[in-house]
Amino acid sequence: MPEIERDGTRIHYQDVGGGEPLLLMHGGLASGDYWRLAGYADALAGHRLLLPDFRGHGRSSLFRDPSRYGIPSDVEDVLAVLDAAGVDRVTACGWSWGGTVGLALAALHPDRVRGVVAIGSSGRHGRFTDLPAGYGRFAETAARIRAEGLAPAARDVSRLGGGRDWLRETFLANEPATAHSWYLGQLTAPPLGRALADVWQPVRFIAGEDEVQLLDFPDPLLPPQAELRVLEGENHVSAFLRVDVVAPVLEQLAGSSVATTQGADVRSR
Template identity: 35%
Template sequence: MQQAINSVDGVGIAYRVIGEGPPLLLAHGTALSSAIWRAFGYVKALRSEYRLILPDMRGHGRSDTPHDPESYAMDLVVGDLLAVLDALEIDRVHYLGYSFGGRVGLSLAVSAPERLRTLTVGGGSSRPQAGSFDKLFFPGCIDVLDNEGMTAFLDQWNAHRTWPLDAATRAAFDANDTRALVAYLRRSETEPGVPDAALEALDLPTLLFAGSEDRPRLSDTRRLATLIPGSRLAVIDGFDHATTVAASAEVLAVVKPFLAEH
């Protein structure tokens, strides 16, 4: 993997580039890494048409994993992705982000819209993030991770789910630096979200999607569709927040035509 450095705080961001064509940056969700894009079939499906830019978000995968919660402020995370684009000397990209990656995409779009050709956000939210992880995982999840570790976290999350965790997701979570993940989660809980007025001012082709069973994020995604001018909304039938990103055939059935138009 290659590495870009965020000049603000010196954090290193690991990334790889695969394929040929217009650049498309894929940003993964919480406690995952860029490896999911290959594991779930996105790389195979897109590499012949796009130059895929696959970063590991700070605190995840092979990127640096600071243990200070303030290292996970959203402006720093947005700066990480800009550092990757600058290292590659790429002015503008298509953007596909899921969950955490979707939230980062919304923030990137309002702070540096000139760097994006299109914006695709899956399972994202512009709302203040206080309490969001209790809804996505289970009540008290950050304290369980902090005090009891990843195995207890995964077991309790699995017990609260309708469907069992798939092996790929469990393995990806288990590979994390727990202290870094706790720092990221605690800092994320303080994020104020993206102002409605900033979203209403966007002039960027935007696709929004969420699973039909993603109760925490489907309503947030529908709300985003009312705020972002001209945005499109797709509901992926039969999947919840954890399983939607793994449903690559269903997701790409709506994403690929959108990208092809632009």
């Protein structure tokens, strides 16, 4: 499986299949394997899938220094993956933290992104200039990991995902000290210097009914052209597992002619 090195950091990624490329980005304490284990590789078999492990996760470099983390670093790492893979423009899809990275990638490098699908993410913790700077749940999670380790979080994600063993096992594969530093890094990283509302590409938000209030949907967080789909009865994890819902949205967005031309009036509803 391919790897790149950028600024002393090893970034591991998977390059699966062929066709129109899709960039699939995992959430905090997960890895690129989540997409395969959830069934996305099979459902999107007609596409080339790029599945990176963010720094501090999976088989990428692990650091205990919070200053090595933050969304600007993740965006640049993902951009380096696209360069190494020879992909000029991509439809980006992310779950949780990965959704925020996808939105930030679209804001900072609009020429590289055709559209964004954000599952369980409103961009709230991305440090966009038009969003509140504080995000208390990251501080709470960091404190919980420091005090209790990863077992409680692993149990929670497994429960929310219907008891799937691989959800729990992937969380437990993380190093607690690294995970703690990663969460602290998100709180102290520099702001993006761009507004979420300035994202002009097509954006599709998908969220479980149980998490809509936590994500602070809808306006004013949504870019003007964005669409939000709320999945009744689903939560932060189970919404990600709804491959039957997410895959068709990705297929539609990747094939949309609107997503290929910045000149189109993508701000109109």
